[in-house]
Amino acid sequence: MTTTPPPRPYPEMPWARTAAGANTYDAETGSVLPTIYERTTAGALAHQALNLGQGFPDAQGPDWLLEAAAHSITHHEIGPPNQYAPGLGIPALREAVAEHYRRRSGLVLDPETQIMATTGATEAIAATILAWARPGSEVVAFAPFYDSYGACVALAGARLRTVPLRAPDYRPDLKALETALTPNTSMILMNTPHNPTGTVFSREELARILHLAAERDIVVMCDEVYEHLIFDDASHTHSPILTVPGAENVALAVGSAGKSFSVTGWKVGWLTGSAKLVNRVRGVKQFLSFSSGPAFQWAVAQGLQDDQGFFAENVATLKKGRDLLHSGLERAGLRAHSPDAGYFVVADVSGVSEHSAEAFCAELLTHAGVAAIPVSSLISAETPAEDPLRKLVRFAFCKDHSTLEEAVERIVRFTE
Template sequence: MSSSQHSRPSSGPSSNLPPDDATVAAPSAPSRVPLDHRQLWTKAAVGANTYDFASGRVTPTIYERTTAAALRHEALNLGQGFTDHEGPQWMLETAAAAITDPQQGPGNQYPPGPGLPALREAIAADQQRRWGIELDPTSEVLVTTGATEAITASILAFAAPGTQVLTFEPHYDSYGAVTAIAGAELVGVPLRGPDFRPDIDALEAAITERTSLILLNTPHNPTGTVFSTEELRRIVELARRHDVKIMCDGVYEQLVFDDAAEPHRPILTIPGADEVAVAIGSAGKSFSLTGWKVGWVTGRAELVNQVLGIKQFLSFCSGPAYQWAVATGLADDRGFYAENVAGLQAGRDLLYAGLEAAGLRPNHAEAGYFIVADIRGLTDIGDVEFCRMLVEEVGVAAIPVSSLTVQHRANPQDELQNLVRFAFCKRHETIEAAMDRLAQRLPAALDHRPA
């Protein structure tokens, strides 16, 4: 790829289409190893920014690399999005009892591939109670191994090889990997600060005859934007008009703060959405049980059946005891959601205040686990170098947002190269200690940098 192809405009869509020539250079690392585009593993790695062009090897994901660096440097980890406290004790006990006393629960053998009936019924009942969405648990609900498998199966089901898949960027990393595995091209439409609202006109402008699928994520990781009813209505209208499917990732739907501009609106509540859209949820985020990996896909029977066609040959099924315990949590959360959201919102406020005091420009996250902060008021070293300095010299780990964009948006002036994601789903003491380190050590770390 020529250098001119690397320089993308600072606004407008970018794409992960693999170049035609056999060797390509990553924006930051000159290529030494030929890239074989016929191999699916290289497509997945390039699509998710985990291909090391210098060695020709796959690196762990940005989340795992950040956690490893945090451990190496004894840094406080505000990088990876997992909580440092457990989910509800009674759900842990329900899962444990289901394992050790198989007579009381679903047992420890293969559950039905589409999910335990008890969980599918609980998901349908929950969606009906909360949002008024009517779902047939036997045909319109599919349990998956985390939202990750739901995303993989949906993209593989709906994105035909050679087509284009649109998403707002920054985006969750698996979207890029799976779109590449599907043989499709991920096209990113930037979300711009300071409030990171989706630009629906830009989305429409990015639609071509080759567009097969739009990947939405609301509430959004990493910006915390909750898409408004009007934004979702326009996107559904676009998708129907252009005969494009929608996958809407709603894993943070139970983590919306009371000062969000609008409450969260699931895609399937938008009139006409059921014709084109599937929705994805995750117990991991809702109940602070990220290691359990229980997710789901909901939507019209025909679309869910198409996703099942892929899903049943990925994992086939996932652990029955976890599914059983999640079913009880969905039936009655015993006040956990409200308590959890209040704790997260207080964590967000602590983090916001600390980042602002340190001279960064944090955004107002309406939901989820993360704040993104613009570093340009402090430095022009870019997000990757800033995060390296932060973990090594300041003792705080965070994620460079450019790693969550389509092929590392290459223009160093671009806003998306100057944003850093900090997680606030951590103990308040951890956030406070991290903000103390920022206050005490960041100015010196920036001063010591060679001009």
């Protein structure tokens, strides 16, 4: 008889704690799971289910943008389009980002020193966290959070403390934030418009957060990847954090072409902030990817210079999808929140299921053929079992409307 050796615990190793920070460490086998998004998409494929799990749009980006990318690979307007881009990104992209924010919000950024192109927002997030989260320090984030925050904080050897966004309106509790900040806090991570609740932080909320950070001399990373996906009936308007007084010495903002132009696979993102802060993050970023995708960067620059009406059309289509999904989930008996922005509706499933949100999602996948994500994957593992965030499920509506209609019918039949 052979005996299987007991699984080896590796929690002290960087790879294991990184995985654990994003709930992807399998302690039983001592191995790493794919991200919740990949697992959900794989589950959807295996069950031929409708995928309302991973947040990528069914629609391709606009044709003219795809053509710009195809063109730029074989033409040399931008210098060698298939060789290393400069570490900060190609000048055309940095100039387009600067001009874009100047036009939209009056923000003045120096393309030479205040803008750094990154391999998706994900790299900007990783580099920023690794640049500022001292080992042994605490990093404070609002929960739920994008999973890479937890992974990178853990990789940095810091500890994540979370401040929950609560139903019914999921606004940030700034008193709770203040309480969570200690002399050992190294940075604050925030995301507005927020994934998955769609909350758009108000200018006053941003100003207060900046003030709390300045008082403590800590950095704020503001992830704004959904900045172009805000609905016209939103209860608050979006202010880029860098336009709020007090941002200059403490804030860095993260943007993404993937979300803005429905080209999530291109992985073109950017980091903006004061020359001093951006330079410090460069110290990390240039040893992650160094640089990537000059041809895609060039195409994104064309899109930022002139979006040809795409942002408005995209938001109008998304809003219809939001309303379709939100009303459908309510019809199915879920307590669903209609978001001000973004790709997602979160819904409390406790009215229709006595099981956990994970179990609800597993059954929804196998019995109804609809994939969705339990919000428990987007919070810290230390969150108590009875926390209301653990009752929430995230459904993506950046999908074809026919897919959303069919998904709603399936969910209604499932909960009946």
